[in-house]
Amino acid sequence: MYRSHTCGELRKSHSNTLVTLTGWVQKTRDKGFVVWVDLRDRYGITQLVFDEERTSNDVLEKARSLGREFVIQAKGKVIERASKNPNLPTGDIEVLVNELTILNTSKTPPFTIENETDGGEDLRMKYRYLDIRRNQVKNNLIFRSKVTMEVRKYLSEQGFIEVETPYLIKSTPEGARDFVVPSRMNEGQFYALPQSPQTFKQLLMVGGMDKYFQIVKCFRDEDLRADRQPEFTQIDCEMAFVEQEDILNTFEGLTKHLLTEINGIEIDAFPRMTFDEAMRRFGNDKPDIRFGMELGELNEVAQHKDFNVFNSAEFVGGIAIPDAAIYTRKEIDRLIDWVKRPQVGAKGMVYVKCNEDGTFKSSVDKFYNQDDLANWAEVVGAKAGDLICVLSGQIHETRAQLSALRMEMAERLGLRKPNEFAPLWITDFPLLELDEETGRYHAMHHPFTSPKPGQLDLLDTDPGKVKANAYDLVLNGNEIGGGSIRIHDKEVQATMFHHLGFTPEEAQAQFGFLMDAFQYGAPPHGGIAFGLDRLVAILGGQETIRDFIAFPKNNNGRDVMIDAPSPIDREQLDELGLKLQK
Amino acid sequence: MYRSHTCGELRKSHSNTLVTLTGWVQKTRDKGFVVWVDLRDRYGITQLVFDEERTSNDVLEKARSLGREFVIQAKGKVIERASKNPNLPTGDIEVLVNELTILNTSKTPPFTIENETDGGEDLRMKYRYLDIRRNQVKNNLIFRSKVTMEVRKYLSEQGFIEVETPYLIKSTPEGARDFVVPSRMNEGQFYALPQSPQTFKQLLMVGGMDKYFQIVKCFRDEDLRADRQPEFTQIDCEMAFVEQEDILNTFEGLTKHLLTEINGIEIDAFPRMTFDEAMRRFGNDKPDIRFGMELGELNEVAQHKDFNVFNSAEFVGGIAIPDAAIYTRKEIDRLIDWVKRPQVGAKGMVYVKCNEDGTFKSSVDKFYNQDDLANWAEVVGAKAGDLICVLSGQIHETRAQLSALRMEMAERLGLRKPNEFAPLWITDFPLLELDEETGRYHAMHHPFTSPKPGQLDLLDTDPGKVKANAYDLVLNGNEIGGGSIRIHDKEVQATMFHHLGFTPEEAQAQFGFLMDAFQYGAPPHGGIAFGLDRLVAILGGQETIRDFIAFPKNNNGRDVMIDAPSPIDREQLDELGLKLQK
CATH class of the missing domain: 3.30.930.10 (Bira Bifunctional Protein; Domain 2)
Incomplete structure (x- = not known):
């Protein structure tokens, strides 16, 4: 038996128990008269302690020689820590080591084996076996x-x-x-x-x-x-x-x-x-329904005016982005650039700001009056303070573009909560x-x-x-x-x-x-x-x-x-x- | 819901329950005034009954039209059987059917879907999906x-x-x-x-x-x-x-x-x-230890006489086959043929009958006296009534041949019990x-x-x-x-x-x-x-x-x-x- 316990299980109740632990050296802190080693295995981290008073010289020297990711076996006694670490399940104790065996050495790893690593994706893939030592993976x-x-x-x-x-x-x-x-x-x-x-x-x-x-x-x-x-x-x-x-x-x-x-x-x-309903309401057959911003079909209220872009389109649709009426012209231009990216593919975007005072300000004020825009707001469920984004074109493509915009805005607004x-x-x-x-x-x-x-x-x-x-x-x-x-x-x-x-x-x-x-x-x-x-x-x-x-x-x-x-x-x-x- | 119960679950306690069953027609017995159908699914077989008194004519006719392996749905009432079938978990009951739906027809299957099938290996492989309907598979x-x-x-x-x-x-x-x-x-x-x-x-x-x-x-x-x-x-x-x-x-x-x-x-x-012990005692690194017939090394007691086959061999070894001294000359010849098959590869076989009266009769009586053979019997652990089979040659090959003989004889003697x-x-x-x-x-x-x-x-x-x-x-x-x-x-x-x-x-x-x-x-x-x-x-x-x-x-x-x-x-x-x- 290489070990009596894992690095995740020792508690205050184990005080004075003689234990044998194995694992990897996470880090070493050498304060001269005392050396601490964080020992890691699959189950957690336990602090080992070596000091001049209580540890034999050769063991202390060996502890000083440990490098990161060395594999060791340490025997010693569980003792209560003077300053506890509340962030660690084993933070109430440490192991005073009297016997230390180096089971294997390690070259310095190509990236740090920490929750926040300095290793890039490619490096971590090449050394996947080291990445697997990190908590996340x-x-x-x-x-x-x-x-x-x-x-x-x-x-x-x-x-x-x-x-x-x-x-x-x-x-x-x-x-x-x-x-x-x-x-x-x-x-x-x-x-x-x-x-x-x-x-x-x-x-x-x-x-x-x-x-x-x-x-x-x-x-x-x-x-x-x-x-x-x-x-x-x-x-x-x-x-x-x-x-x-x-x-x-x-x-x-x-x-x-x-x-x-x-x-x-x-x-x-x-x-x-149904598939049809999902396409109509979300423009997508796998809608994220953790949030609203449903698609509104604006054909009836936006066509047959003098705006030819809409008149010639198979489909005119919009979504209301909550509390986005405050966007500056620059921010809106960036949004328009976003929907025109090849991955989204819209030709352009019409917007309507639903002002807090109940008025509307749109990019097509030339063609639509306040009543028209109020109709739009009703169809897409926009309230005062929202920004209505309107796209048009072939029905399948336009719905897909609106869906992409909806998901993007939800992401930006933090509406896609991972724990919901x-x-x-x-x-x-x-x-x-x-x-x-x-x-x-x-x-x-x-x-x-x-x-x-x-x-x-x-x-x-x-x-x-x-x-x-x-x-x-x-x-x-x-x-x-x-x-x-x-x-x-x-x-x-x-x-x-x-x-x-x-x-x-x-x-x-x-x-x-x-x-x-x-x-x-x-x-x-x-x-x-x-x-x-x-x-x-x-x-x-x-x-x-x-x-x-x-x-x-x-x-x-x-x-x-x-x-x-x-x-x-x-x-x-x-x-x-x-x-x-x- | 296609069914209310499976074909394996109905018991006497379900009497008078209205049930819907689905499954495959295992067989139909038509006695003129009454038709029985054995309905099979993964869970078992339930008997369906249709009769002239209690079943409508069209349902009865439909039941008569059912072929083997038709897929059907039957609705009816659970009733206690007049003559119970103690071999079937559902043997206390049958279902008196009042509604019958044919869900799918079937051509006559290429082999019978029974525990004892008439289908050969090749046919059953080609129609594996039918073979899987059989209980064994x-x-x-x-x-x-x-x-x-x-x-x-x-x-x-x-x-x-x-x-x-x-x-x-x-x-x-x-x-x-x-x-x-x-x-x-x-x-x-x-x-x-x-x-x-x-x-x-x-x-x-x-x-x-x-x-x-x-x-x-x-x-x-x-x-x-x-x-x-x-x-x-x-x-x-x-x-x-x-x-x-x-x-x-x-x-x-x-x-x-x-x-x-x-x-x-x-x-x-x-x-x-250890591997070495397994090779010595059984001639095999995966010995079946449900039975004895361990190998005996006879070099010491069989060499240095006038029998050159043994003298020149690296290894002489034997096993004692229990109660086989009664084998006829013909039976022993067949055994010798068996060890000489290319799959086994022995050059020949020497045998010793351990007679019930304590004497020995061997195929090498010319070279060995009764005391010699008694020594052999002791080494291989033979008792009166046993047959000692002795092979010789290179040590690895001879052990392997003895192991093959040991396994074959155990098989023939029924010593390889599947539930042990x-x-x-x-x-x-x-x-x-x-x-x-x-x-x-x-x-x-x-x-x-x-x-x-x-x-x-x-x-x-x-x-x-x-x-x-x-x-x-x-x-x-x-x-x-x-x-x-x-x-x-x-x-x-x-x-x-x-x-x-x-x-x-x-x-x-x-x-x-x-x-x-x-x-x-x-x-x-x-x-x-x-x-x-x-x-x-x-x-x-x-x-x-x-x-x-x-x-x-x-x-x-x-x-x-x-x-x-x-x-x-x-x-x-x-x-x-x-x-x-x-």
């Missing part, structure tokens, strides 16, 4: 482990069975790009890594498994945007003999369980909103989405999602109008989960593939095993998948998933710590029957 | 889920943190062959899928995570032997500030917890045996193993395993003699876990790489990140990994891991259900910058 990983334990506990109690599905599966051209794995035993052929266990969980339902879940890695070879990882973790779930209502209730239960057990928060029934949680179900998603480039429809969720009952015929006449039995769970403006009731009828599934532009042969080649399975008694079924990385980050009150992943990759898909990916030997390529093109 | 998957929950529960309570390590890592030429994943964003470079998270868990120890575990998929591109899978699951564990004793105690605790919770068996302290559990620690493994072909030593466990204290110098003089701080956990003749105390000193690690034939440059290129990490305060650490697939199979009293994997691959690494691996598009290859050689 360490606590995030422990937090993640706790969340997954609670997920498993809750789902098991609900009768779900965790089933492992394979990682070496079949490549499909649908959806995002697959990572592929060349097969040596079947030369010229490839496995693919799963983008999700979607078809396997449906086959498990056909197999009668009834309630399935799995916490599982998934893979997508996409160009990485900020905070996306090529490998990510899903809480993947599926149930048989259920309707949408059963799924929403079950996973609302899971989310409540997490909020209670992890965050100590009780939340009543989650609100629900506002979950929300979004339902009735469109089944299909038009790809503007190809003019083809593709599945908004995935090709196995069932249309709303009775809407199958609409597929022929007005495919964009068909709604799906699909739903997302949104938390604080982030989609944390999404799912659908699946098609379980082989004819309907064939119809769907047809509308997605598959020939029957293509459908058979790609999904034949699923279509086959549907011939042998597929039950009604549906499911949901949560993005664990994001869920954990949000529950932890943060937005960056990278800090909740032990060994993340950078935006080029590289692990800079182990230097992967990397070239492989010619012999390895030969065994796989492959050649590099270059 | 379904119960195995539920059993596996229960085992992993108990593993997580136990380790969490012991303070272990589950940390996910990456799947897209770096290829290393050491050990088995890697599966590789071409990178599109880093053309010409490859990730590898992990053979185990070995280096990452060591880095987590350097990172202060202290107690880590993970239930994780691992990958090896090896030519598949029977019952090997290219992807398999490990319970992967690592601890810091521990000695071998701490690890053995912790994971003996885990194994006891599983045996208690899963099998209802309490086992005292697990026996321990005999765990055992094997310790003090050799650090290095000589590769006879190349004449090079390689690491028996892996290159990060630490030698026994004080044996480092032996590496230069007699490397084969160096023992490692390595251990295996053996259960019923199977290695279910193995691990070691790791090297945590960068100099020792460099020495190890040197003795394994790495140049410093090669070591740096492959494991530089680990050697770097060891410069920044690596704590003493060690760990273990369990093969989950095999562990679950053995706890389940079975030997075939395939039945405990939802979607296994065949011996060619193919998933015959989804038909993977398969060719990919030319465009996909182009994007990856790859060409097929053929």
Whole structure:
């Protein structure tokens, strides 16, 4: 046994106990006659003390030789501290050391292992094993482990069975790009890594498994945007003999369980909103409802005047920014520059100051009188002191721009409080989405999602109008989960593939095993998948998933710590029957 | 809600309750005036009844139309059965159906969904989703889920943190062959899928995570032997500030917890045996100790007579097969044929019948008298009525042959009882193993395993003699876990790489990140990994891991259900910058 206690557990009640501690040297303070060492392990920090009166000379000398991050073992007696440290759980005591062993030395670390480190992102990624010693990263990983334990506990109690599905599966051209794995035993052929266990969980339902879940890695070879990882973790779930209502209730239960057990928060029934309503009120299918600033549609009150910009627009909409009427011209100009950034994409912005005296001052006073502007204020719910921002253009784009502005202003105004949680179900998603480039429809969720009952015929006449039995769970403006009731009828599934532009042969080649399975008694079924990385980050009150992943990759898909990916030997390529093109 | 109850829960106390059940039609019995349907779901079977007196005509007709594996919903009243079925938990009741909905039809399945199926292995693999409906496979998957929950529960309570390590890592030429994943964003470079998270868990120890575990998929591109899978699951564990004793105690605790919770068996302290002792007594480093038949070394009592086969052999050894002296000449000849099979490889076999009257009859009576044979009997522990089988040759091969014979005879004699559990620690493994072909030593466990204290110098003089701080956990003749105390000193690690034939440059290129990490305060650490697939199979009293994997691959690494691996598009290859050689 290297230690009798951890560095986080000693209290006043341990006084006079002989203990053995191990850990890393956080820091050393040498006052000449006395040396203090802060010893750190996963569980906390304990102060070691060595002094000329009570410590033998060689031990004191050894203590003086300790560098930062040395690994040591210290034996000694717990004593009460003269000056206590109320910020440390172990702050009432220190350990008077009589035996000191250096278990390993350390070079000076490339950045300080402190809560406030001097290390930049790149350096901390390269030496991730040192970053993990810091409280932030360490606590995030422990937090993640706790969340997954609670997920498993809750789902098991609900009768779900965790089933492992394979990682070496079949490549499909649908959806995002697959990572592929060349097969040596079947030369010229490839496995693919799963983008999700979607078809396997449906086959498990056909197999009668009834309630399935799995916490599982998934893979997508996409160009990485900020905070996306090529490998990510899903809480993947599926149930048989259920309707949408059963799924929403079950996973609302899971989310409540997490909020209670992890965050100590009780939340009543989650609100629900259709996709159409969410787009209308928030311009976004994952609205953050912790704050207002809802979108108002101004077509009726702003069009048919002499302002041609609005008259020619498909959509005119605005939001009221609370207490922003005091913005200077300069501040407003900066806001206009912000909405015109390519990432937002607005052409310009009209504003209305709602003065405290009930009058209005706008950038379009030439075209609109005070009554007009009062109508605008009513539609967007602006009160005296607010600033109304109005954008116009195509309806989808304009709503998205207003949503971006709404989120930005909420951020600036501190309305996105990390410890406040506002979950929300979004339902009735469109089944299909038009790809503007190809003019083809593709599945908004995935090709196995069932249309709303009775809407199958609409597929022929007005495919964009068909709604799906699909739903997302949104938390604080982030989609944390999404799912659908699946098609379980082989004819309907064939119809769907047809509308997605598959020939029957293509459908058979790609999904034949699923279509086959549907011939042998597929039950009604549906499911949901949560993005664990994001869920954990949000529950932890943060937005960056990278800090909740032990060994993340950078935006080029590289692990800079182990230097992967990397070239492989010619012999390895030969065994796989492959050649590099270059 | 599709159902009010499952097919496994209704009892006599539910009589007169109105219920809605869903499930699959297991079978229909039509007696003309009455039709019975066995309805099956994950939870059990419930009998539905339709009769001319109490059921409407159209419902009765619909019941008559049901085929095997149709998916139905039935509403009706629970009634007590006239003739109860004591073999079925729901056997006291049946449901008198008044409303019947066919949720899905089914083609006649390619094999019967019964405990005793008529489907062969290949057919059941192709239609695995149907095989999963059978009790055996379904119960195995539920059993596996229960085992992993108990593993997580136990380790969490012991303070272990589950940390996910990456799947897209770096290829290393050491050990088995890697599966590789071409990178599109880093053309010409490859990730590898992990053979185990070995280096990452060591880095987590350097990172202060202290107690880590993970239930994780691992990958090896090896030519598949029977019952090997290219992807398999490990319970992967690592601890810091521990000695071998701490690890053995912790994971003996885990194994006891599983045996208690899963099998209802309490086992005292697990026996321990060194590698050398296991080889001497059982000819095997994973001995099944549920039965005796230990190996006896006969060199002293069998050599230096006139029998040249033995005189010229490095090793003469035997085992006593209980009560086998009655074997006929024919039966013994068949046994001799068995040991001469290429899989076993013996050149021949000498036998001694220990007659009930205390005399001996052997195949080498020409060379050995009754006193000689009595000595043999004493060495191998044979009693009257036993048959002594003696093999000779090189010591390693002969021991292995005797071990194979011992296991075979135990199997034939029914001594390998599936519900008896005999765990055992094997310790003090050799650090290095000589590769006879190349004449090079390689690491028996892996290159990060630490030698026994004080044996480092032996590496230069007699490397084969160096023992490692390595251990295996053996259960019923199977290695279910193995691990070691790791090297945590960068100099020792460099020495190890040197003795394994790495140049410093090669070591740096492959494991530089680990050697770097060891410069920044690596704590003493060690760990273990369990093969989950095999562990679950053995706890389940079975030997075939395939039945405990939802979607296994065949011996060619193919998933015959989804038909993977398969060719990919030319465009996909182009994007990856790859060409097929053929």
